Amino acid sequence: MVLVDEAPLTGIDTERLAADLSAICSTEQAFWRNEQHPYPFQNYLFQVMVSHDGYGGLEHTNSTALMTSRASLPRLHQKTSKAYEDFLGLCAHEYFHVWLVKRIKPEGLIHPQLDDAVITPLLWIFEGFTSLYDDWMLLRSERIKPAELLTRWSDSLTRTLTTVGAAQQSLADASREAWIKFYQPNENSANSQVSYYTRGMATSLLLLAELQQQGVHLDNLLHRWWQDWQDNPKQALNPSKLKDDLTSLCPHINWALWLAQHVEQPNPQLAAQLALALPSIGLVLTAKLQPSLGVKLAEEQGALVVKQVTLDSPAQSAGWQVGDELIALSDWRVRNNTQVEQQLASWQANPNSPALSVVLARKGYLITSHIQPALMATAYDLAAINESSLTWLTP
């Protein structure tokens, strides 16, 4: 691993970093290893650009280019931070791509035409599975404990299950339309789109549960694809091979129907489907309901500005628009999100809660109206029924 920073890099616990990285890479190599191809490369390099607040990565065949924040690096004589765990998760993610996407590839990416967009409906597999396995590899390499893995998975599930765009866009379309939608987001994206990363992760968790109920581990599907690559590296993954591979691993499920319902069509029922399926693998999913207006507000130069209005939410019913400035709520001046939350909490505490008075500024004109908050799922929590029910976590 090479770390590059404009500022002097001092006080970094490089030994801890090397030990953690080595454990993660060994675990992933063991996950994919077999006799013919112990490793698909001679050397592998993590190239890391360190900055104030960077985060992200790009996979290459035998290396990765990463961005991370200074605060995410482990410091000498300091305990492990959540930011460092995130950085290790990012390393695990890009390293997993060595096999899944840089060798096992979707159709169209074997000989891509790089002067045009290359369209595939399968990014949910390549980024979704990788998003499920990156955190999982932190557990399998004993960098985190099961409870920490469930917290990390809960965070990913919250990001997608609280998004109403699932009623509009299917997972396959999220993948096909990545070039024109995912990479060109607008103020309505959360209402009309899903992320093939987090939605793909959540759908692969559902797939895992359904396979596990039939006695098949999801690892087996990945191992089959790796064997197929070794038999013929030019053989790409496409929707029909995906269906056939699932059918041969687990013939008791109608996979054409399953993929149509969960991948090809918009699937706003994913939270309910997960809540139903996960107890069979020892997990319970619960939604955290909180009073909400259904808006995203950002603090900008002393003003509280509406950045996003959720479809079918109290804010949409009350006619709020992106760009409105929220000045007062329930007769109180509000200047930040904490003050809005305080007003919503006191609304919830009152059993006969009436609608709240609102003052908005729109294009310089003051608008006085009312809004009735609603209880909405703002977070999801994944918990173990008991430790012994989680043996599939460490196969």
Ligand SMILES: [Zn+2]
């Ligand atoms: Zn990725």
